[in-house]
Amino acid sequence: MMNLALFDLDHTLLPLDSDYEWGQFLCRVGAVDAAEFARRNDEFFAQYQAGTLDPVVYLEFALGTLAAFPRPRLDQLQAQFMAEVIAPAIKPSARALLQKHLDAGDLVAIVTATNHYVTAPIAAALGVEHLIAAMPEVAEDGAITGKLLGTPTQGHGKVAHTKAWLERLGKRLEDFDTVHFYSDSHNDIPLMSVVSHPVATNPNAALTSHAAAQGWPTIKLFND
Numbered sequence: 001m002m003n004l005a006l007f008d009l010d011h012t013l014l015p016l017d018s019d020y021e022w023g024q025f026l027c028r029v030g031a032v033d034a035a036e037f038a039r040r041n042d043e044f045f046a047q048y049q050a051g052t053l054d055p056v057v058y059l060e061f062a063l064g065t066l067a068a069f070p071r072p073r074l075d076q077l078q079a080q081f082m083a084e085v086i087a088p089a090i091k092p093s094a095r096a097l098l099q100k101h102l103d104a105g106d107l108v109a110i111v112t113a114t115n116h117y118v119t120a121p122i123a124a125a126l127g128v129e130h131l132i133a134a135m136p137e138v139a140e141d142g143a144i145t146g147k148l149l150g151t152p153t154q155g156h157g158k159v160a161h162t163k164a165w166l167e168r169l170g171k172r173l174e175d176f177d178t179v180h181f182y183s184d185s186h187n188d189i190p191l192m193s194v195v196s197h198p199v200a201t202n203p204n205a206a207l208t209s210h211a212a213a214q215g216w217p218t219i220k221l222f223n224d
Contacts (some may be wrong), residue, residue, distance in 0.1 A: 001177040005101035008183035009112040019114040055152035067146030093221040113154035
């Protein structure tokens with residue numbers, strides 16, 4: 001029977017937060033008002049770390065930023081971001097963990113609260129075909145409108161979106177012998193609680209405590 005391996009992205013497979021770093025990158029290259037954007041980005045990031053982030057409010061901000069650029073310019077910025085920020089941050093330990101599941105024939109997916117536009121090339125760079133992420137509305141000409149399609153992929157939303165993705169494949173969580181979910185954050189406890197093999201990966205303090213209480217294994221990929 002095929003097994004399922006689910007992975008959070010930021011601080012789990014990457015030793016950084018791709019959403020936050022995207023904002024920092026836009027500031028650094030002068031694509032946005034650095035002072036105002038950095039202020040809001042730092043505020044949202046602190047809320048995420050504290051578990052108080054309103055995902056809809058944040059996504060409207062993030063997608064609104066994407067919508068401010070013509071698509072050719074946005075794609076150019078994305079390619080530069082991948083080359084300068086993401087590619088150098090991908091660690092062999094993360095690739096090895098993914099490859100272990102891929103070599104075993106597991107169905108592998110990344111489940112992230114970050115939007116699909118930012119994370120799709122990251123998933124591709126990691127060799128992961130399936131990505132569950134917040135979906136931006138895209139106009140017929142390819143431009144991002146700034147609106148969110150559906151609901152956020154955060155907290156309990158990760159559970160709903162994962163089940164919906166599996167349903168589109170004609171599967172359910174119960175159809176797999178084992179279901180791993182690797183995450184660093186207490187924000188992902190809802191999905192971790194419904195899989196057979198939750199793994200606290202580079203966990204923050206809140207998840208470290210919860211994992212210990214639940215007897216969940218803990219691993220660290222980024223000791224170097």
